[in-house]
Amino acid sequence: MLTDELRAEVARLKTERDAVVLAHYYVPPEVQELADHVGDSFALARLATTLPNRTLVFAGVRFMAESAKLLSPDKTVRMPDPAADCPMAHMVLRETVAAARERYGDDLAVACYVNSTAEVKSWSDVCVTSSNAVKIVRALGEKNVLFVPDRHLGRFVASQVPEKNVILNEGFCPIHQDISAAEVAALKAAHPDAPVLAHPECGPQALALADFAGSTSQIIDAAVAGEARDYIILTVDGVRGELERRCAGTGKRFHFPATRPVCPDMARISVERLVACLREGTGEVGLPPAEVADAARRALSRMLELGAR
Template sequence: MNVENSSELSRRIGDLKREKNAVILAHYYTTPEVQAVADFLGDSLALSVRAQSVDADIILFAGVHFMAETAKVLCPEKKVLIPCPEAGCSLAESCDAGEFAAFKAKYPGHTVVSYVNTTVGVKALTDICCTSSNALKVVESIPADQPVIFAPDRNLGSYIQKLTGRRNMVLWDGACHVHEEFSLEKLLTLKREHPAAKVVVHPECRAYIVEVADYVGSTAGILEYCGRSDAQEFIVVTEAGILAEMKRRYPEKEFIPAPPDDETCGCNDCKYMKMVTLENICACLENESPEIVLDDEVRRAAERSILNMINVK
């Protein structure tokens, strides 16, 4: 897209937001031009909370499908739009609600903790949701002798299990296609080339990647760490969309994206997040469609698990 078309679309989106009393929530992994038209930019937890309190008739979620579902769960009275309903999530898709219900039935008496990166159907089967920001706090809020099912990310679950020392956690075997693909060999090469750089890693990465990190945390946590650290260089081991916000906040610092194992596949970009564009945002606001519509019984069950997460102090 050329700059002129991008500017015109951005202006049109701004007009439509004012005309329709709409706000745009965007995730850090969307493209820089999408982030630029957002009213609120954040990670899953921040956007979940923001969706609950935002003053608007229409919420357009510039992100993947489960995020827009979460906004609708928390804001049933508002119209929630998703500009590209085909923008799914490999992690959410790795945990089918029907299969998860059968898995859950094998472990009666377990408290179910599910990552927010799940479908509304899985959230409805969950006792308490979590994000990468608060997964440790959520699991620690559950009595140590209470067995837990953790879904769907095996890497985040293993990381939390290691931090807590809990032996009574059962992990669902799911993963994110982006965070699974980082190369340890190439990361170690980058460390040798940039010896002063701090390595910041998302906990959805494999354990052998997490082990070489200077900091492990959510997208929001990584951003905050880069701001408070004295380091001037950072090797960033998460989805590359976060680099735009890093450069905006800390222009004096250098951010080096860690490469995937197969650099021809572009695997440190989430292909789903990149499906959200200014064109489909504009069309979505003009048509007020596609809209997220949920079964109310499922929505209420999912809402309970999300509110249980938000209420963890």
């Protein structure tokens, strides 16, 4: 439980360090409570470029902090736990990208999910998030789009943009992929009037049972705007805190699969580690080599440009 003393210390440290805390919806709820801004990957990436603070503390996994550093290279970016990583971020081979470019030539765009390393971004033409992937892929001039690293989000994008030839990579989010269709079916049987709101990182069997597929923010917005009493949520359990906060007093209830979808890397971002990061100035995230940083920044900047249209 957060004490008044701890809240006051965090506020003081943020002022002293000219720091702002950005937290993803998937980190523990008490960390979200201490953050200045809570959001999904796209919202936080866009917001980070506009903030005046000298220090950005990213309560999330490495690719998020890395992206913030790429977009704001003159700022200090810190992580409460630099070991918090995303397995999917590494699930792309350079050979896969090279082979696609050789086959399709100038009529290929490499669209890179922001859940990726800076090096993977540097091989790509544009970054996307789950909230803007369909919009950005549709806006690309190229007919052929290699979508990396997540095959499930790529498959969802392909279903929404049939005019494109979307080529899938073999990456995936272990947490979303492991959401069981059988457990979803059991929830539907127990709550037959509950809409199923799913993240498109889910596997195809679970996603086929969804009434709505969208980013974390879009799932939250759908639940807030919906008229149902019960909702089945197919994404990381950390989003429960924001759902309950936004729907407080409405009587709405949220049901997650029996095998609780927890991201162990997001769970590493504890209050203790956040406070230590602010106190001691630990967890600084540096820039990759210049050629990697420049190419990755171009892909991220193009995402912000196309996503704003």
